[in-house]
Amino acid sequence: MPEGAKLKQSTYVFIICCIAAIGGFLFGFDSGVINGTVDGLQESFNSDSAGTGFNVASMLLGCAVGAFFAGRLADRFGRRTLLIVAAVFFLVSAWGSGVAGGSLEFVVYRILGGMAVGAASVMAPAYISEAAPAAYRGRLATIQQVAIISGLFIAFLSNYVLANIAGSSMTQLWLDFAAWRWMFWVEILPAGLFLLALLFIPESPRFLISQGKEDKARHVLSLLLPEEEVGTKLAEIKTSLARDHQPSLRDVIDKATGKVHGIVWVGIGLAVFQQLVGINVVFYYGAVLWQAVGFSEGDALLINVISGAVSIAACLIAISLIDKIGRKPLLWAGSVGMALTLLTMALSFSTASMVDGAPQLSSGMGVTALLAANAYVLFFNVSWGPVMWVMLGEMFPNQMRGSGLAISGLFQWLANFGITMTFPIMLTSIGLAGAYGIYAVFAVLSIGFVIKCVKETNGKELEEMAYG
Numbered sequence: 328m329p330e331g332a333k334l335k336q337s338t339y340v341f342i343i344c345c346i347a348a349i350g351g352f353l354f355g356f357d358s359g360v361i362n363g364t365v366d367g368l369q370e371s372f373n374s375d376s377a378g379t380g381f382n383v384a385s386m387l388l389g390c391a392v393g394a395f396f397a398g399r400l401a402d403r404f405g406r407r408t409l410l411i412v413a414a415v416f417f418l419v420s421a422w423g424s425g426v427a428g429g430s431l432e433f434v435v436y437r438i439l440g441g442m443a444v445g446a447a448s449v450m451a452p453a454y455i456s457e458a459a460p461a462a463y464r465g466r467l468a469t470i471q472q473v474a475i476i477s478g479l480f481i482a483f484l485s486n487y488v489l490a491n492i493a494g495s496s497m498t499q500l501w502l503d504f505a506a507w508r509w510m511f512w513v514e515i516l517p518a519g520l521f522l523l524a525l526l527f528i529p530e531s532p533r534f535l536i537s538q539g540k541e542d543k544a545r546h547v548l549s550l551l552l553p554e555e556e557v558g559t560k561l562a563e564i565k566t567s568l569a570r571d572h573q574p575s576l577r578d579v580i581d582k583a584t585g586k587v588h589g590i591v592w593v594g595i596g597l598a599v600f601q602q603l604v605g606i607n608v609v610f611y612y613g614a615v616l617w618q619a620v621g622f623s624e625g626d627a628l629l630i631n632v633i634s635g636a637v638s639i640a641a642c643l644i645a646i647s648l649i650d651k652i653g654r655k656p657l658l659w660a661g662s663v664g665m666a667l668t669l670l671t672m673a674l675s676f677s678t679a680s681m682v683d684g685a686p687q688l689s690s691g692m693g694v695t696a697l698l699a700a701n702a703y704v705l706f707f708n709v710s711w712g713p714v715m716w717v718m719l720g721e722m723f724p725n726q727m728r729g730s731g732l733a734i735s736g737l738f739q740w741l742a743n744f745g746i747t748m749t750f751p752i753m754l755t756s757i758g759l760a761g762a763y764g765i766y767a768v769f770a771v772l773s774i775g776f777v778i779k780c781v782k783e784t785n786g787k788e789l790e791e792m793a794y795g
Contacts, residue, residue, distance in 0.1 A: 348474040349521040350447030355478025389441020391740035397446035398733025414522035416443035421514035449736040452720030465649035472713030480635030578727035598739035605766030641708035653785035661710020668703035669767035677760035
Protein backbone atom coordinates (compact mmCIF):
# COMPACT_ATOMS: atom_id res chain seq x y z
CA MET A 328 0.00 0.00 0.00
CA PRO A 329 1.37 3.46 -0.94
CA GLU A 330 2.41 5.63 2.01
CA GLY A 331 -0.25 8.23 1.21
CA ALA A 332 -3.04 5.64 1.25
CA LYS A 333 -1.65 4.09 4.44
CA LEU A 334 -1.63 7.50 6.18
CA LYS A 335 -5.18 8.17 5.00
CA GLN A 336 -6.34 4.82 6.36
CA SER A 337 -4.59 5.32 9.71
CA THR A 338 -6.12 8.79 9.98
CA TYR A 339 -9.57 7.36 9.30
CA VAL A 340 -9.15 4.72 12.03
CA PHE A 341 -7.95 7.40 14.45
CA ILE A 342 -10.93 9.67 13.69
CA ILE A 343 -13.62 7.01 14.16
CA CYS A 344 -11.95 5.88 17.40
CA CYS A 345 -11.95 9.48 18.62
CA ILE A 346 -15.65 9.81 17.78
CA ALA A 347 -16.43 6.65 19.76
CA ALA A 348 -14.31 8.06 22.59
CA ILE A 349 -16.58 11.13 22.87
CA GLY A 350 -18.75 8.65 24.77
CA GLY A 351 -15.85 8.43 27.23
CA PHE A 352 -15.72 12.23 27.45
CA LEU A 353 -19.41 12.31 28.37
CA PHE A 354 -18.83 9.42 30.79
CA GLY A 355 -16.20 11.59 32.51
CA PHE A 356 -18.19 14.82 32.37
CA ASP A 357 -21.36 13.21 33.70
CA SER A 358 -19.38 11.54 36.50
CA GLY A 359 -17.43 14.67 37.43
CA VAL A 360 -20.08 17.36 37.15
CA ILE A 361 -21.76 16.14 40.35
CA ASN A 362 -18.57 17.08 42.22
CA GLY A 363 -19.36 20.80 42.26
CA THR A 364 -23.13 20.47 42.74
CA VAL A 365 -23.29 18.58 46.05
CA ASP A 366 -23.84 21.70 48.19
CA GLY A 367 -26.48 23.00 45.78
CA LEU A 368 -28.33 19.68 45.78
CA GLN A 369 -28.24 19.50 49.57
CA GLU A 370 -29.64 23.02 49.96
CA SER A 371 -32.21 22.83 47.14
CA PHE A 372 -33.60 19.41 48.10
CA ASN A 373 -33.09 19.67 51.89
CA SER A 374 -31.37 16.28 51.96
CA ASP A 375 -29.32 14.78 54.81
CA SER A 376 -25.93 13.06 54.30
CA ALA A 377 -27.51 9.72 53.34
CA GLY A 378 -29.94 11.45 50.96
CA THR A 379 -27.13 13.46 49.40
CA GLY A 380 -25.10 10.29 49.03
CA PHE A 381 -27.96 8.66 47.14
CA ASN A 382 -28.45 11.74 44.94
CA VAL A 383 -24.77 11.47 43.99
CA ALA A 384 -24.66 7.69 43.69
CA SER A 385 -28.04 7.19 41.98
CA MET A 386 -26.44 7.61 38.58
CA LEU A 387 -24.33 4.55 39.29
CA LEU A 388 -27.40 2.30 39.49
CA GLY A 389 -28.23 3.43 35.97
CA CYS A 390 -24.61 2.79 34.99
CA ALA A 391 -24.85 -0.82 36.18
CA VAL A 392 -28.08 -1.37 34.23
CA GLY A 393 -26.73 0.43 31.16
CA ALA A 394 -23.43 -1.48 31.14
CA PHE A 395 -25.13 -4.86 31.51
CA PHE A 396 -27.87 -4.42 28.93
CA ALA A 397 -25.76 -2.43 26.47
CA GLY A 398 -23.30 -5.31 26.19
CA ARG A 399 -26.13 -7.71 25.46
CA LEU A 400 -28.14 -5.40 23.20
CA ALA A 401 -25.00 -4.50 21.24
CA ASP A 402 -24.70 -8.16 20.21
CA ARG A 403 -28.19 -7.86 18.78
CA PHE A 404 -28.37 -4.33 17.36
CA GLY A 405 -24.74 -3.24 17.01
CA ARG A 406 -22.09 -1.23 18.85
CA ARG A 407 -22.76 1.98 16.90
CA THR A 408 -26.52 1.74 17.43
CA LEU A 409 -26.13 1.47 21.20
CA LEU A 410 -23.74 4.45 21.23
CA ILE A 411 -26.40 6.51 19.39
CA VAL A 412 -29.01 5.54 22.00
CA ALA A 413 -26.55 6.50 24.75
CA ALA A 414 -26.03 9.92 23.13
CA VAL A 415 -29.78 10.60 23.23
CA PHE A 416 -29.90 9.56 26.90
CA PHE A 417 -26.99 11.92 27.68
CA LEU A 418 -28.92 14.83 26.17
CA VAL A 419 -32.13 14.12 28.08
CA SER A 420 -30.28 13.58 31.37
CA ALA A 421 -28.21 16.77 31.08
CA TRP A 422 -31.33 18.84 30.56
CA GLY A 423 -33.45 17.05 33.16
CA SER A 424 -30.84 17.07 35.95
CA GLY A 425 -30.69 20.85 35.69
CA VAL A 426 -34.45 21.44 35.74
CA ALA A 427 -35.25 18.93 38.51
CA GLY A 428 -37.32 20.41 41.32
CA GLY A 429 -36.85 17.63 43.85
CA SER A 430 -34.74 14.60 44.74
CA LEU A 431 -37.01 12.02 43.07
CA GLU A 432 -37.10 13.87 39.75
CA PHE A 433 -33.36 14.48 39.93
CA VAL A 434 -32.65 10.80 40.65
CA VAL A 435 -34.76 9.69 37.67
CA TYR A 436 -32.77 11.90 35.28
CA ARG A 437 -29.46 10.90 36.86
CA ILE A 438 -30.31 7.20 36.49
CA LEU A 439 -31.14 7.84 32.82
CA GLY A 440 -27.76 9.56 32.44
CA GLY A 441 -26.18 6.65 34.28
CA MET A 442 -27.61 4.24 31.74
CA ALA A 443 -25.91 6.32 29.04
CA VAL A 444 -22.62 6.34 30.97
CA GLY A 445 -22.80 2.58 31.55
CA ALA A 446 -23.51 1.90 27.88
CA ALA A 447 -20.72 4.21 26.72
CA SER A 448 -18.29 2.74 29.26
CA VAL A 449 -18.46 -0.71 27.68
CA MET A 450 -19.41 0.07 24.07
CA ALA A 451 -16.77 2.72 23.33
CA PRO A 452 -13.80 0.46 24.27
CA ALA A 453 -15.44 -2.49 22.52
CA TYR A 454 -15.93 -0.47 19.34
CA ILE A 455 -12.38 0.92 19.45
CA SER A 456 -10.84 -2.52 20.08
CA GLU A 457 -12.81 -4.02 17.19
CA ALA A 458 -11.86 -1.22 14.80
CA ALA A 459 -8.17 -0.78 15.70
CA PRO A 460 -5.27 -2.89 14.35
CA ALA A 461 -3.49 -4.96 17.04
CA ALA A 462 -0.17 -3.12 16.60
CA TYR A 463 -1.53 0.10 18.10
CA ARG A 464 -4.84 -1.04 19.59
CA GLY A 465 -3.66 -0.26 23.12
CA ARG A 466 -2.81 3.34 22.26
CA LEU A 467 -6.12 3.90 20.46
CA ALA A 468 -8.11 2.21 23.24
CA THR A 469 -6.33 4.41 25.80
CA ILE A 470 -7.88 7.41 24.02
CA GLN A 471 -11.04 6.33 25.83
CA GLN A 472 -9.42 7.03 29.20
CA VAL A 473 -7.96 10.31 27.96
CA ALA A 474 -11.49 11.23 26.92
CA ILE A 475 -12.92 10.18 30.32
CA ILE A 476 -10.34 12.25 32.19
CA SER A 477 -10.76 15.16 29.77
CA GLY A 478 -14.49 15.02 30.49
CA LEU A 479 -13.79 15.07 34.21
CA PHE A 480 -11.33 17.95 33.77
CA ILE A 481 -13.77 20.03 31.70
CA ALA A 482 -16.53 19.32 34.23
CA PHE A 483 -14.26 20.44 37.09
CA LEU A 484 -13.14 23.51 35.14
CA SER A 485 -16.70 24.37 34.12
CA ASN A 486 -17.90 23.99 37.71
CA TYR A 487 -15.06 26.20 38.95
CA VAL A 488 -15.73 28.94 36.38
CA LEU A 489 -19.52 28.94 36.89
CA ALA A 490 -19.18 28.98 40.70
CA ASN A 491 -16.69 31.87 40.44
CA ILE A 492 -18.96 33.88 38.13
CA ALA A 493 -21.97 33.36 40.40
CA GLY A 494 -20.08 33.59 43.69
CA SER A 495 -20.94 30.03 44.73
CA SER A 496 -22.62 26.93 43.29
CA MET A 497 -25.86 27.85 45.12
CA THR A 498 -26.09 31.46 43.90
CA GLN A 499 -28.43 32.50 41.08
CA LEU A 500 -26.70 32.82 37.69
CA TRP A 501 -28.24 33.40 34.24
CA LEU A 502 -32.04 33.45 33.79
CA ASP A 503 -32.37 33.27 37.59
CA PHE A 504 -31.22 29.65 37.73
CA ALA A 505 -28.66 28.58 40.34
CA ALA A 506 -25.10 27.95 39.11
CA TRP A 507 -25.29 24.25 39.99
CA ARG A 508 -28.10 23.80 37.44
CA TRP A 509 -25.99 25.39 34.69
CA MET A 510 -23.20 22.96 35.60
CA PHE A 511 -25.43 20.15 34.31
CA TRP A 512 -26.66 22.05 31.25
CA VAL A 513 -23.12 22.56 29.92
CA GLU A 514 -23.13 18.85 28.99
CA ILE A 515 -25.82 19.40 26.34
CA LEU A 516 -23.18 20.74 23.91
CA PRO A 517 -20.80 17.71 23.81
CA ALA A 518 -23.76 15.29 23.94
CA GLY A 519 -25.24 16.90 20.83
CA LEU A 520 -21.88 16.74 19.06
CA PHE A 521 -21.56 13.05 19.99
CA LEU A 522 -24.99 12.21 18.54
CA LEU A 523 -24.23 14.04 15.30
CA ALA A 524 -20.75 12.53 14.84
CA LEU A 525 -21.95 8.96 15.42
CA LEU A 526 -24.06 9.19 12.28
CA PHE A 527 -20.84 9.25 10.21
CA ILE A 528 -18.94 6.21 11.56
CA PRO A 529 -19.34 2.58 10.38
CA GLU A 530 -20.58 -0.35 12.41
CA SER A 531 -18.04 -2.77 13.90
CA PRO A 532 -16.97 -5.35 11.27
CA ARG A 533 -17.01 -8.14 13.85
CA PHE A 534 -20.63 -7.37 14.71
CA LEU A 535 -21.56 -7.31 11.02
CA ILE A 536 -20.00 -10.74 10.50
CA SER A 537 -21.83 -12.12 13.55
CA GLN A 538 -25.06 -10.97 11.86
CA GLY A 539 -24.17 -12.62 8.55
CA LYS A 540 -23.60 -9.28 6.78
CA GLU A 541 -20.33 -10.30 5.17
CA ASP A 542 -20.38 -7.81 2.28
CA LYS A 543 -20.83 -4.85 4.65
CA ALA A 544 -18.13 -6.23 6.93
CA ARG A 545 -15.74 -6.56 3.98
CA HIS A 546 -16.39 -2.94 3.04
CA VAL A 547 -15.72 -1.71 6.59
CA LEU A 548 -12.55 -3.81 6.86
CA SER A 549 -11.34 -2.29 3.58
CA LEU A 550 -11.55 1.10 5.29
CA LEU A 551 -9.56 -0.13 8.29
CA LEU A 552 -6.96 -2.49 6.77
CA PRO A 553 -4.76 -2.76 3.65
CA GLU A 554 -6.72 -4.47 0.84
CA GLU A 555 -4.44 -7.53 0.85
CA GLU A 556 -5.26 -8.21 4.52
CA VAL A 557 -9.05 -7.92 4.28
CA GLY A 558 -9.75 -11.46 3.08
CA THR A 559 -7.51 -13.05 5.72
CA LYS A 560 -9.01 -10.98 8.53
CA LEU A 561 -12.53 -11.76 7.35
CA ALA A 562 -11.79 -15.48 7.48
CA GLU A 563 -10.18 -15.22 10.94
CA ILE A 564 -13.19 -13.39 12.38
CA LYS A 565 -15.62 -15.91 10.90
CA THR A 566 -13.59 -18.78 12.35
CA SER A 567 -13.50 -17.19 15.80
CA LEU A 568 -17.29 -16.86 15.94
CA ALA A 569 -19.27 -19.98 16.82
CA ARG A 570 -21.33 -21.05 13.84
CA ASP A 571 -24.15 -22.73 15.75
CA HIS A 572 -25.65 -19.62 17.38
CA GLN A 573 -25.51 -15.86 17.70
CA PRO A 574 -23.44 -14.46 20.61
CA SER A 575 -25.44 -14.74 23.84
CA LEU A 576 -25.07 -14.59 27.63
CA ARG A 577 -24.75 -18.40 27.63
CA ASP A 578 -21.31 -18.05 26.06
CA VAL A 579 -19.79 -17.12 29.44
CA ILE A 580 -20.48 -20.69 30.62
CA ASP A 581 -18.04 -23.48 29.73
CA LYS A 582 -20.22 -26.19 28.14
CA ALA A 583 -17.81 -28.92 29.22
CA THR A 584 -17.80 -28.06 32.94
CA GLY A 585 -20.95 -25.98 33.37
CA LYS A 586 -18.87 -23.32 35.14
CA VAL A 587 -18.20 -19.69 34.25
CA HIS A 588 -15.12 -19.30 32.05
CA GLY A 589 -12.05 -18.18 33.98
CA ILE A 590 -11.58 -15.11 31.77
CA VAL A 591 -14.95 -13.76 32.99
CA TRP A 592 -13.78 -13.91 36.63
CA VAL A 593 -10.61 -12.06 35.66
CA GLY A 594 -12.74 -9.39 33.95
CA ILE A 595 -14.88 -9.05 37.07
CA GLY A 596 -11.76 -8.80 39.25
CA LEU A 597 -10.28 -6.05 37.08
CA ALA A 598 -13.56 -4.13 37.09
CA VAL A 599 -14.12 -4.37 40.85
CA PHE A 600 -10.56 -3.65 41.98
CA GLN A 601 -10.53 -0.51 39.83
CA GLN A 602 -13.28 0.84 42.10
CA LEU A 603 -12.21 -0.59 45.46
CA VAL A 604 -9.09 1.60 45.48
CA GLY A 605 -11.46 4.55 45.97
CA ILE A 606 -10.67 6.64 42.89
CA ASN A 607 -14.21 7.84 42.36
CA VAL A 608 -14.34 9.28 45.86
CA VAL A 609 -11.81 11.81 44.54
CA PHE A 610 -13.83 12.33 41.35
CA TYR A 611 -17.28 12.62 42.97
CA TYR A 612 -16.48 14.10 46.35
CA GLY A 613 -13.26 16.02 45.70
CA ALA A 614 -14.76 19.38 46.65
CA VAL A 615 -16.39 17.92 49.77
CA LEU A 616 -13.18 16.11 50.73
CA TRP A 617 -10.96 19.21 50.63
CA GLN A 618 -13.54 21.40 52.32
CA ALA A 619 -13.72 18.78 55.08
CA VAL A 620 -10.10 19.50 55.98
CA GLY A 621 -10.27 23.28 55.86
CA PHE A 622 -10.08 24.42 52.21
CA SER A 623 -12.64 26.95 50.91
CA GLU A 624 -15.15 25.93 48.21
CA GLY A 625 -13.22 27.95 45.60
CA ASP A 626 -9.88 26.38 46.56
CA ALA A 627 -11.44 22.90 46.65
CA LEU A 628 -12.85 23.32 43.13
CA LEU A 629 -9.46 24.61 41.92
CA ILE A 630 -7.76 21.52 43.41
CA ASN A 631 -10.18 19.41 41.34
CA VAL A 632 -9.04 21.25 38.20
CA ILE A 633 -5.39 20.55 39.09
CA SER A 634 -6.19 16.86 39.68
CA GLY A 635 -7.91 16.73 36.29
CA ALA A 636 -4.84 18.17 34.57
CA VAL A 637 -2.60 15.64 36.35
CA SER A 638 -4.93 12.87 35.18
CA ILE A 639 -4.67 13.93 31.53
CA ALA A 640 -0.87 14.02 31.76
CA ALA A 641 -0.88 10.53 33.29
CA CYS A 642 -3.08 9.18 30.49
CA LEU A 643 -0.67 10.56 27.89
CA ILE A 644 2.13 8.69 29.66
CA ALA A 645 -0.01 5.53 29.52
CA ILE A 646 -0.53 5.97 25.77
CA SER A 647 3.23 6.11 25.24
CA LEU A 648 3.86 2.97 27.33
CA ILE A 649 0.92 0.58 26.93
CA ASP A 650 1.94 -0.94 23.58
CA LYS A 651 5.64 -0.94 24.51
CA ILE A 652 5.79 -2.52 27.98
CA GLY A 653 2.33 -4.10 28.01
CA ARG A 654 -0.77 -4.00 30.16
CA LYS A 655 0.24 -6.18 33.12
CA PRO A 656 3.39 -4.25 34.20
CA LEU A 657 1.41 -1.00 34.19
CA LEU A 658 -1.28 -2.56 36.38
CA TRP A 659 0.97 -3.91 39.13
CA ALA A 660 3.20 -0.81 39.15
CA GLY A 661 0.10 1.35 39.48
CA SER A 662 -1.16 -0.79 42.35
CA VAL A 663 2.11 -0.35 44.24
CA GLY A 664 2.06 3.43 43.69
CA MET A 665 -1.59 3.73 44.75
CA ALA A 666 -1.02 1.67 47.90
CA LEU A 667 1.84 3.94 49.00
CA THR A 668 0.05 7.21 48.22
CA LEU A 669 -3.24 6.10 49.79
CA LEU A 670 -1.38 5.14 52.95
CA THR A 671 0.29 8.58 52.96
CA MET A 672 -3.10 10.26 52.62
CA ALA A 673 -4.55 8.17 55.46
CA LEU A 674 -1.64 9.07 57.74
CA SER A 675 -1.94 12.77 56.83
CA PHE A 676 -5.67 12.88 57.53
CA SER A 677 -5.14 11.06 60.85
CA THR A 678 -3.28 14.16 62.14
CA ALA A 679 -6.22 16.52 61.55
CA SER A 680 -7.34 18.51 64.60
CA MET A 681 -10.86 19.75 65.28
CA VAL A 682 -11.39 23.52 64.88
CA ASP A 683 -14.93 24.84 65.48
CA GLY A 684 -16.27 21.32 65.04
CA ALA A 685 -14.51 20.72 61.69
CA PRO A 686 -11.26 18.82 60.96
CA GLN A 687 -8.26 20.97 60.08
CA LEU A 688 -4.88 19.91 58.71
CA SER A 689 -1.68 21.74 59.57
CA SER A 690 -0.12 23.57 56.62
CA GLY A 691 2.61 20.91 56.32
CA MET A 692 0.18 17.98 56.42
CA GLY A 693 -2.19 19.80 54.07
CA VAL A 694 0.58 20.04 51.47
CA THR A 695 1.55 16.39 52.07
CA ALA A 696 -2.05 15.23 51.62
CA LEU A 697 -2.45 17.36 48.48
CA LEU A 698 0.75 16.01 46.91
CA ALA A 699 -0.13 12.42 47.85
CA ALA A 700 -3.64 12.81 46.41
CA ASN A 701 -2.31 14.06 43.08
CA ALA A 702 0.37 11.34 43.02
CA TYR A 703 -2.39 8.80 43.67
CA VAL A 704 -4.45 10.22 40.79
CA LEU A 705 -1.34 10.04 38.56
CA PHE A 706 -0.63 6.38 39.45
CA PHE A 707 -4.27 5.44 38.84
CA ASN A 708 -4.48 7.16 35.46
CA VAL A 709 -1.23 5.74 34.18
CA SER A 710 -2.37 2.22 35.07
CA TRP A 711 -5.78 1.00 36.25
CA GLY A 712 -7.71 3.92 34.78
CA PRO A 713 -6.94 3.23 31.11
CA VAL A 714 -5.62 -0.33 31.27
CA MET A 715 -8.75 -1.84 32.83
CA TRP A 716 -10.93 -0.50 30.01
CA VAL A 717 -8.37 -1.48 27.35
CA MET A 718 -8.23 -5.04 28.67
CA LEU A 719 -11.99 -5.42 29.01
CA GLY A 720 -12.39 -4.27 25.43
CA GLU A 721 -9.87 -6.75 24.05
CA MET A 722 -9.43 -9.72 26.45
CA PHE A 723 -12.63 -11.63 25.67
CA PRO A 724 -12.95 -13.91 22.62
CA ASN A 725 -15.14 -12.51 19.81
CA GLN A 726 -18.02 -14.85 20.60
CA MET A 727 -18.38 -13.60 24.18
CA ARG A 728 -17.09 -10.01 24.03
CA GLY A 729 -20.53 -8.47 24.46
CA SER A 730 -21.48 -10.81 27.31
CA GLY A 731 -18.10 -10.53 29.03
CA LEU A 732 -18.25 -6.74 28.88
CA ALA A 733 -21.84 -6.77 30.11
CA ILE A 734 -21.02 -8.78 33.23
CA SER A 735 -17.75 -6.98 33.98
CA GLY A 736 -19.40 -3.61 33.43
CA LEU A 737 -22.26 -4.54 35.75
CA PHE A 738 -19.85 -5.44 38.56
CA GLN A 739 -17.72 -2.36 37.91
CA TRP A 740 -20.64 -0.02 38.38
CA LEU A 741 -22.07 -1.92 41.35
CA ALA A 742 -18.68 -1.60 43.07
CA ASN A 743 -18.62 2.08 42.11
CA PHE A 744 -22.07 2.52 43.66
CA GLY A 745 -20.99 0.78 46.86
CA ILE A 746 -17.87 2.91 47.26
CA THR A 747 -19.74 6.14 46.47
CA MET A 748 -22.65 5.41 48.83
CA THR A 749 -20.42 4.40 51.73
CA PHE A 750 -17.99 7.33 51.59
CA PRO A 751 -20.28 9.94 53.25
CA ILE A 752 -21.07 7.38 55.95
CA MET A 753 -17.38 6.61 56.52
CA LEU A 754 -16.61 10.34 56.51
CA THR A 755 -18.88 10.84 59.53
CA SER A 756 -17.96 7.56 61.30
CA ILE A 757 -14.32 6.55 60.80
CA GLY A 758 -13.19 9.76 59.09
CA LEU A 759 -10.98 10.34 56.05
CA ALA A 760 -8.03 8.50 57.61
CA GLY A 761 -10.08 5.32 58.08
CA ALA A 762 -11.65 5.52 54.62
CA TYR A 763 -8.34 5.96 52.82
CA GLY A 764 -6.78 3.25 54.97
CA ILE A 765 -9.41 0.81 53.65
CA TYR A 766 -8.76 1.87 50.05
CA ALA A 767 -5.01 1.33 50.64
CA VAL A 768 -5.68 -2.26 51.74
CA PHE A 769 -7.55 -2.96 48.50
CA ALA A 770 -4.68 -1.44 46.49
CA VAL A 771 -2.30 -3.90 48.17
CA LEU A 772 -4.65 -6.83 47.40
CA SER A 773 -4.84 -5.76 43.75
CA ILE A 774 -1.08 -6.32 43.39
CA GLY A 775 -1.49 -10.03 44.12
CA PHE A 776 -4.52 -10.26 41.82
CA VAL A 777 -2.60 -8.82 38.87
CA ILE A 778 0.47 -11.00 39.40
CA LYS A 779 -1.51 -14.22 39.83
CA CYS A 780 -4.58 -13.85 37.60
CA VAL A 781 -4.06 -11.35 34.79
CA LYS A 782 -2.59 -12.49 31.45
CA GLU A 783 -0.86 -10.13 29.03
CA THR A 784 -2.84 -9.21 25.89
CA ASN A 785 -0.34 -6.81 24.32
CA GLY A 786 0.15 -7.36 20.57
CA LYS A 787 -2.39 -10.18 20.27
CA GLU A 788 -5.11 -10.14 17.63
CA LEU A 789 -8.65 -10.25 19.02
CA GLU A 790 -9.09 -13.60 17.27
CA GLU A 791 -6.28 -15.03 19.48
CA MET A 792 -8.03 -14.30 22.79
CA ALA A 793 -8.80 -17.48 24.76
CA TYR A 794 -11.55 -18.50 27.19
CA GLY A 795 -9.06 -19.53 29.93
